[in-house]
Amino acid sequence: MPMNGLLRALPSVHELLDEPEILELASLTSRDYARERLRSAIDELRSEILDNALDVEPESLAREALARATSGGGRARPSLRRVINATGVVLHTNLGRAPLSDRSIEAIVSVARGASNLEFDIETGTRGHRDAHCESMLVDLLGCEAAVVVNNNAAAVLLVLNTLARGGEVIVSRGELVEIGGSFRVPEVLERAGCTLREVGTTNRTYLADYERAITESTSLLLRVHPSNYRIVGFASRVAAGALAELGRRSQLPVVDDLGSGCLIDPAALGVGDEPRAQDVLADGVDIVTFSGDKLLGGPQCGVIAGRAEYVNRIRRNPLMRALRVDKMVYAGLGATLAAYVEGRAEQEVPSIRMLTASVESVRARAVAFAARLNAAAPEFGAEVLAGRSVPGAGSAPGLDLPTALVVLDHPSMPADELDARLRASEPPIVGRIEHDSVVIDLRTVRPDEEGELLEALLRLA
Numbered sequence: 052m053p054m055n056g057l058l059r060a061l062p063s064v065h066e067l068l069d070e071p072e073i074l075e076l077a078s079l080t081s082r083d084y085a086r087e088r089l090r091s092a093i094d095e096l097r098s099e100i101l102d103n104a105l106d107v108e109p110e111s112l113a114r115e116a117l118a119r120a121t122s123g124g125g126r127a128r129p130s131l132r133r134v135i136n137a138t139g140v141v142l143h144t145n146l147g148r149a150p151l152s153d154r155s156i157e158a159i160v161s162v163a164r165g166a167s168n169l170e171f172d173i174e175t176g177t178r179g180h181r182d183a184h185c186e187s188m189l190v191d192l193l194g195c196e197a198a199v200v201v202n203n204n205a206a207a208v209l210l211v212l213n214t215l216a217r218g219g220e221v222i223v224s225r226g227e228l229v230e231i232g233g234s235f236r237v238p239e240v241l242e243r244a245g246c247t248l249r250e251v252g253t254t255n256r257t258y259l260a261d262y263e264r265a266i267t268e269s270t271s272l273l274l275r276v277h278p279s280n281y282r283i284v285g286f287a288s289r290v291a292a293g294a295l296a297e298l299g300r301r302s303q304l305p306v307v308d309d310l311g312s313g314c315l316i317d318p319a320a321l322g323v324g325d326e327p328r329a330q331d332v333l334a335d336g337v338d339i340v341t342f343s344g345d346k347l348l349g350g351p352q353c354g355v356i357a358g359r360a361e362y363v364n365r366i367r368r369n370p371l372m373r374a375l376r377v378d379k380m381v382y383a384g385l386g387a388t389l390a391a392y393v394e395g396r397a398e399q400e401v402p403s404i405r406m407l408t409a410s411v412e413s414v415r416a417r418a419v420a421f422a423a424r425l426n427a428a429a430p431e432f433g434a435e436v437l438a439g440r441s442v443p444g445a446g447s448a449p450g451l452d453l454p455t456a457l458v459v460l461d462h463p464s465m466p467a468d469e470l471d472a473r474l475r476a477s478e479p480p481i482v483g484r485i486e487h488d489s490v491v492i493d494l495r496t497v498r499p500d501e502e503g504e505l506l507e508a509l510l511r512l513a
């Protein structure tokens with residue numbers, strides 16, 4: 052159909068306003084909302100016609116407009132949606148990082164629904180402090196004096212530097228001046244915190260003597276940064292946290308370690324090798340550590356600042372604290388996640404920990420069963436199970452990966468990028484990855500109760 056014919060046949064809002072579907076939508080919502088949905092459906096059709104991207108007969112245009120206006124029950128749809136993470140990247144920054152435990156979700160729902168003691172002391176009936184929430188569990192787990200929670204780890208680093216080193220010099224190893232995720236660059240954060248960067252050592256090797264020589268009257272703080280998303284192999288060395296802490300004590304300077312991931316349990320059990328545990332770094336004498344709540348910890352997005360009370364209390368009083376603080380839902384989700392650690396149940400309860408600790412045999416068993424179901428119903432996908440690698444993600448344990456079993460899909464008439472795009476267009480969208488020209492699905496990061504949706508989506512494409 053030539054473009055002009057379609058454009059001429061495109062109905063107006065006015066012509067469709069009294070169709071039964073639109074009247075019904077208007078009765079469920081409002082007349083204005085129904086009219087707006089209709090208008091945007093018609094606009095969408097018009098631009099598809101102009102792009103030559105619409106393949107319908109002119110007499111079907113009205114039906115198409117009505118269907119689009121009332122799709123999804125005619126409900127307004129926010130842009131943030133659930134997706135199925137079949138990438139095998141457990142803590143996928145672009146897919147929202149850590150999935151929360153049922154207990155965390157229930158805790159969030161319960162404070163979200165109504166009032167809570169966010170800033171209220173239930174015993175005395177007087178005003179309380181929000182920053183006391185989660186502190187005692189963090190202090191117990193980390194064996195430190197005090198802790199405070201802010202919006203994310205970037206905020207934690209900014210706040211610590213701004214409180215303890217504003218107007219002074221901060222000494223950092225050249226090998227640790229990292230960029231994380233494009234927008235967090237250590238030198239830039241330092242500058243915004245009002246500090247001057249004093250780089251020491253070289254990219255691959257920095258010694259304690261390098262820090263020692265750089266200390267002057269202007270030095271305010273010694274900073275160590277976990278090089279989260281890269282790893283120097285070969286001729287490389289960093290100064291150990293304990294040695295830097297000792298230098299800090301001798302020089303009467305605070306020593307801060309930005310750990311990034313915040314691992315609290317045996318990293319070997321998680322397959323993340325030599326990732327430092329936050330409590331060990333504090334035990335080594337570091338004054339303050341900072342880490343994310345939604346990386347290896349497996350909780351909601353937030354940043355934890357923990358260590359010496361003298362410093363944490365100054366941080367709490369920084370006026371920026373108000374701008375960087377977290378809401379009741381974060382305290383609820385984090386509190387429930389930490390409770391699992393306090394009870395020694397993190398490996399059973401925290402989903403990201405469960406995904407990381409799942410054995411390759413258990414992932415393979417799921418993959419084999421899934422491939423068999425798919426092959427029985429839609430053999431054209433040629434599903435096969437092959438060995439592959441999953442990764443922890445979110446800058447945890449750079450360079451490390453976990454053995455996994457992948458479901459490899461090879462459709463004879465659907466190239467990998469097309470199948471990948473169609474899976475992303477499913478409801479809910481499914482995000483896999485492409486390897487060697489095939490779409491691969493890693494069930495390590497898919498919840499068992501999502502497998503049915505995944506299978507149905509593939510069958511719809513068959």
Ligand SMILES: *Cc1c(COP(=O)(O)O)cnc(C)c1O
Binds near residue numbers: 208276277279342353
């Ligand atoms: C991830 C990371 C950050 C940023 O943490 P967010 O929680 O994403 O703000 C900062 N420093 C290090 C070392 C990190 O790994």
